[in-house]
Amino acid sequence: MNSITLGPLSKADGEIQIPGSKSLSNRILLLATLAKGTTKITNLLDSDDIRHMLESLTQLGVNYRLEDKGTTCVLEGLGGPIQADFGDLFLGNAGTAMRPLTAALCLGQGEFRLHGEPRMHERPIGDLVDALKALGVDIQYEGEVNYPPLRIKANGLNGGEVSIKGNISSQFLTAILMSAPLARQDLTIKVDGELVSKPYIDITLHAMKQFGVEVENQNYQAFIVKAQQTYQSPGEIMVEGDASSASYFLAAAAIAGGKIKVHGVGTDSVQGDVKFAEVLEKMGAKITYGPTWIEAERQTLKGVDLDMNHIPDAAMTIATTALFAEGTTRIRNIYNWRVKETDRLSAMATELKKLGAEVIEGEDFISVTPVKTLQHAAIDTYNDHRIAMCFSLVAFSDTPVTINDPGCTSKTFPTYFELFNQVTQS
């Protein structure tokens, strides 16, 4: 298997422009498709997850052209639902393509099949399917109940009132929210039980607003959306940098000697994962913010015990940063790590233990206690981009680290190791 060995590294220093946000890129592509008018999207992320959305849009007859090495997209909006009669869409392992497209395709009249990589077929989607069925959609599982592949015979979305479970993934609510303005009648969406990953709903509402649609948010327990609206293209829209991708560089500076300034995310950002920097600050790092940048600098780090449900992706970076902090770090309320690219709770525990760290894997938490000298290990990445990226930080210990299948970062950050090499020194 292809692998790379990094380190030992002693310094992380420099400035970096972080590529566009995955969450915003895929939301904006879908909203631009449904909107009236042409949208020029700049700083679009060029990665597997976005490619799956773009290739699906092509198959569905949406016209767009890519410029600037795939980071600009000029897309002709449909001014309403997707018109295709048929589509057999492969969505890889991109939750932000699979879930929102499932709901959006219901708005039209065609017949669609949505499927993905084997892992996508192990990631639950039943809560979204149940809500869509309650809104009158003919949607079936091709194989196992609750999991893709899905088959849809679209005939529009009814309104009224619908409940959706929020305890597995916020992407189900995001999917219904984005499609709701095109439903037949006004829709009240009630969140049944706990809502995980809440800041991603703010990203959704923000993106919808940029396309001219306002939603009444009743304290994240109910959302009211007026029917028969038309999204309006904002003309030009820039995707901000990816806050989850920024986490690896901020952590690198917090761990190693030196300073890193990440451009593309800052106090103006709408992404919840900028709050990762606050966790680093709590661990002792020096963090400085500007509207569109964040800078991190090393100080002595200490372990923290925090609920990180609001930053599930960036929280993985805390798990490896913990190897460089005094005492134990406990990352709590992260049950849904288990239904992402892999069972991340189990995978992170297994790989951290290979390094010699003391790890406790709970049902919904992980605790990491570092050891003085880490062991060299070949880290398995389980086709999970974030495992490859967060374990690169181990290179700041006295021991090198080997990352198996580093190419898996192509899901959200194909140039990760290139940029990592640019700002680190042995």
Ligand SMILES: O=C(O)C1=C[C@@H](OP(=O)(O)O)[C@@H](O)[C@H](O)C1
């Ligand atoms: O809506 C989004 O853009 C995302 C929501 C989160 O998923 P969950 O809501 O499933 O936790 C996050 O982990 C994922 O990477 C992106």
Ligand SMILES: C=C(OP(=O)(O)O)C(=O)O
């Ligand atoms: C969970 C993730 O991806 P997805 O959008 O496929 O859910 C992630 O990027 O960490």
